[in-house]
Amino acid sequence: MILFLPPAPHTGAFFDEFRAGFTGLEACAGTYPGYGAVPASAATIEGYAASLLPQDGTNIIGFHTGCLVAMEMALQSPRVGKLLLIDIPYFDAATKAKHEAGLDPDNPKHDAFRAAFAYDADAALANLSHDVTCVATDSSLFDPTVKAAGRIKNAHLMERRDIIKPAFEGGEMAAFIRDWAI
Secondary structure, eight states, X not given: OEEEEOOTTOOGGXXXXXXXXXXXXXXXXXXXXXXXXXXXXXXXXXXXXXXXXXXXXXXXXXXXXXXXHHHHHHHHOTTOOOEEEESOOOOOHHHHHHHHHTSOTTOGGGHHHHHHHXXXXXXXXXXXXXXXXXXXXXXXXXXXXXXXXXXXXXXXXXXXXXXXXXXXXXXXXXXXXXHHHO
């Protein structure tokens, strides 16, 4: 089983078309509380992870904000399978503050962004013990992903400049994920 975790503020439907092409692989996608039809709860990465914690052995693919949720799931349950983290939003304090200043405090769609900026990614990266593959695509998160991978014990870093935005609409990503999953 593969669980896809979307970037904020998207729901699991972000991956519907992509997952449709994965014949022979059992896959689903999560939606965070407060998005889509899922009732809202306190917006934290830890809360999102707890609400979507999968069955034992489930492999998790996180994209952007979904990377943080995937990392937290692995910390909450050692029985989670391997992780594929694509374009990790790993920022220093100044960059987080800059991005957070642009968020609308009255817009609930920004809750996941605030949760991401509040999350202690340094501690999570340092404590991961799962099999983790980090993918840096040709995006604005290339450098942050490389830095994050360097903080994970035994991480496998894949620099994929051939995968461009939108990352999940090209055949390169589908081929890469299929190879990773098998």
